[in-house]
Amino acid sequence: MPISESTREQMREIAGRYPSARSALLPMLHLAQSEEDEITTDGINACAEVLGITPAEVTAVATFYTMYKREKVGKHHIGICTNTLCGLLGGDAVWDAVVQATGGGHNETSDDGEFFLERIECQAACTHAPVMTVDWEYMDDVTPRSAVEVLDRLRSGEQVHSTRGPVIRDFQATEHTLAFPDDGLADAPSVDDKMLAGLKIAKERGMTGGNV
Amino acid sequence: MSTPLTPVITEHWDRPDLYTLDGYRAVGGYRALDRALQMDPDAIIEQIKESGLRGRGGAGFPTGMKWGFVPQGDGKPHYLVVNADESEPGACKDIPIMMANPHALVEGVIISSYAIRANHAFIYIRGEVPNAIRKVEFAVKQARDAGLIGTNIQGSGFDLDVVVHSGAGAYICGEETALLDSLEGYRGQPRLKPPFPAVAGLYASPTVINNVETIANIPYIVDRGVEWFRGFGTEKSPGFKVFAVSGHVRNPGIYEAPLGITMRELLDYAGGMREGSEVKFWIPGGSSVPMLTTEHLDLPLTYEAMAEAGTMLGTGTPMLFDQTTSVVKAVTRWLEFYKHESCGKCTPCREGTYWITGVLEKFEHGHGQESEMETLTSLCSQIAGRSFCALGDAAATPYPAAMKYFRDEFVAATHTSADEQFDPVASYVFAGAAAR
Numbered sequence: 001m002p003i004s005e006s007t008r009e010q011m012r013e014i015a016g017r018y019p020s021a022r023s024a025l026l027p028m029l030h031l032a033q034s035e036e037d038e039i040t041t042d043g044i045n046a047c048a049e050v051l052g053i054t055p056a057e058v059t060a061v062a063t064f065y066t067m068y069k070r071e072k073v074g075k076h077h078i079g080i081c082t083n084t085l086c087g088l089l090g091g092d093a094v095w096d097a098v099v100q101a102t103g104g105g106h107n108e109t110s111d112d113g114e115f116f117l118e119r120i121e122c123q124a125a126c127t128h129a130p131v132m133t134v135d136w137e138y139m140d141d142v143t144p145r146s147a148v149e150v151l152d153r154l155r156s157g158e159q160v161h162s163t164r165g166p167v168i169r170d171f172q173a174t175e176h177t178l179a180f181p182d183d184g185l186a187d188a189p190s191v192d193d194k195m196l197a198g199l200k201i202a203k204e205r206g207m208t209g210g211n212v
Numbered sequence: 213m214s215t216p217l218t219p220v221i222t223e224h225w226d227r228p229d230l231y232t233l234d235g236y237r238a239v240g241g242y243r244a245l246d247r248a249l250q251m252d253p254d255a256i257i258e259q260i261k262e263s264g265l266r267g268r269g270g271a272g273f274p275t276g277m278k279w280g281f282v283p284q285g286d287g288k289p290h291y292l293v294v295n296a297d298e299s300e301p302g303a304c305k306d307i308p309i310m311m312a313n314p315h316a317l318v319e320g321v322i323i324s325s326y327a328i329r330a331n332h333a334f335i336y337i338r339g340e341v342p343n344a345i346r347k348v349e350f351a352v353k354q355a356r357d358a359g360l361i362g363t364n365i366q367g368s369g370f371d372l373d374v375v376v377h378s379g380a381g382a383y384i385c386g387e388e389t390a391l392l393d394s395l396e397g398y399r400g401q402p403r404l405k406p407p408f409p410a411v412a413g414l415y416a417s418p419t420v421i422n423n424v425e426t427i428a429n430i431p432y433i434v435d436r437g438v439e440w441f442r443g444f445g446t447e448k449s450p451g452f453k454v455f456a457v458s459g460h461v462r463n464p465g466i467y468e469a470p471l472g473i474t475m476r477e478l479l480d481y482a483g484g485m486r487e488g489s490e491v492k493f494w495i496p497g498g499s500s501v502p503m504l505t506t507e508h509l510d511l512p513l514t515y516e517a518m519a520e521a522g523t524m525l526g527t528g529t530p531m532l533f534d535q536t537t538s539v540v541k542a543v544t545r546w547l548e549f550y551k552h553e554s555c556g557k558c559t560p561c562r563e564g565t566y567w568i569t570g571v572l573e574k575f576e577h578g579h580g581q582e583s584e585m586e587t588l589t590s591l592c593s594q595i596a597g598r599s600f601c602a603l604g605d606a607a608a609t610p611y612p613a614a615m616k617y618f619r620d621e622f623v624a625a626t627h628t629s630a631d632e633q634f635d636p637v638a639s640y641v642f643a644g645a646a647a648r
Contacts, residue, residue: 025397064399065380084545090640126458165343178378186350197465209220
């Protein structure tokens with residue numbers, strides 16, 4: 001499907017944020033992916049036309065970054081961190097359980113088109129290991145059982161909340177957020193006990209940062 | 213007496229509205245900006261120089277000195293770029309700062325831009341953390357609506373636009389020149405230095421690139437002064453640090469303390485190691501810095517003490533592993549990461565990470581040969597110092613460090629796989645029903 005005129009207009013809007021329009025290419029590709037659930041030739045061509053560069057130049061960028069997918073992702077992107085810390089603390093077992101439960105594999109979409117599975121690298125949440133992401137929203141401190149439960153709930157259409165973030169929408173909605181981050185979902189705290197671990201002890205023991 | 217915790221950046225994280233402008237203002241937020249806008253920009257650069265603040269992204273370069281490299285009165289536009297591409301294995305402190313206290317970052321961006329005379333600032337956040345991106349965007353928008361970003365800020369004559377930019381999945385973009393290429397809309401591959409970004413950075417103009425935590429320090433220093441800041445830490449490592457403690461510890465989490473606190477003290481605050489467990493090895497700040505063992509637990513966590521011990525403070529986010537952990541498996545997994553993330557621009561890193569990983573995987577499966585331990589040493593030494601950027605050096609780090617302390621495990625891996633040496637299940641942080 002050719003990229004719609006309204007999306008092209010949004011691409012031009014993103015380009016207008018920068019002193020040099022080409023700087024907009026990464027968020028523009030996120031926008032293209034939000035419309036098509038993958039990076040298609042149409043998406044690449046639209047970016048190229050808006051920026052006045054060649055499709056080859058856009059392709060060179062789109063193929064470099066791992067968040068851009070060249071096949072349909074399906075409804076939800078599921079990331080399991082299997083880098084050293086998460087993997088050894090149990091992410092490996094979480095991965096095995098999720099593979100078994102969905103029948104998918106690394107960089108594959110499950111047969112029902114519901115889940116795209118990816119062994120992801122460090123998600124900057126090692127204090128919350130093992131970490132899973134659903135459409136790149138945090139699902140902290142998962143176990144094989146809790147991870148599969150999350151997938152079951154998503155499949156049955158239940159509302160699922162990120163452990164440190166908003167309600168889960170779908171992959172394309174997150175991709176849209178990456179292009180237009182003012183998505184109306186920021187207005188709630190995203191702090192949990194682990195982020196407060198030191199502060200709690202400091203308060204109990206009367207330790208301060210020498211406030212003035 | 214042990215070193216106390218010192219919550220500064222994290223002080224009000226238990227306020228549910230801290231992420232809002234009103235919540236941040238209620239605890240003194242944007243007071244520093246008012247002060248800064250009354251100051252001569254050079255005086256702010258001087259103040260940051262005197263504070264001794266060092267970059268919190270890993271390298272520890274003095275922030276004020278970096279700012280001082282920007283040529284002033286050169287007629288070119290200047291740019292501030294915040295490196296929020298936190299992707300280093302083990303590093304997990306910038307994303308929490310952005311989710312919990314985004315206005316500290318935004319206020320820091322405004323003050324820093326004013327100091328270096330930048331009218332455009334960019335916050336480059338890795339794409340895989342939409343919730344940090346939307347929180348920072350929310351804070352920027354609130355600041356803009358309140359007239360703290362825009363034209364003639366607070367009547368000062370200073371104009372600033374701030375753009376929140378999403379990355380798209382590439383660890384290499386944490387390397388500052390690769391980040392600039394990425395921000396210009398290209399593949400994120402590092403540039404040859406010199407010229408340094410302070411002279412020719414974004415759009416070939418003078419650019420300062422600072423880490424999130426570094427910038428979040430700025431309002432507190434401007435507000436409370438150099439003397440206060442230097443009251444924490446050591447002469448060469450002044451200030452405090454948002455430490456993120458992870459691994460086989462009882463209470464992993466965020467602990468803000470002065471630089472110079474020891475790992476043993478931090479671990480004590482984190483409740484010690486989990487039940488029946490002891491430290492086998494730990495890494496002070498990300499997989500790119502060499503591992504240490506129990507004999508190093510009483511060293512101060514400062515840039516200088518870590519360097520003396522043959523490692524680096526790095527991101528200041530210690531990972532601790534207990535006796536259930538296979539060093540061979542841990543190192544192999546890190547190398548698989550570097551292989552995956554090598555940008556491919558230079559041959560030593562692209563080919564070297566490929567070959568090291570292949571040989572390490574043989575050891576992980578119990579098929580290594582003793583002679584291949586030398587092969588690995590040789591491969592690492594052919595990458596270190598010979599690659600285009602620090603990613604190659606980082607990739608050459610885990611194996612030699614592991615060999616220094618755990619050579620026996622690699623010898624054993626010539627006949628026994630990592631999983632046979634160490635039952636993987638014992639290393640999991642969950643057990644029983646949850647594991648099934």
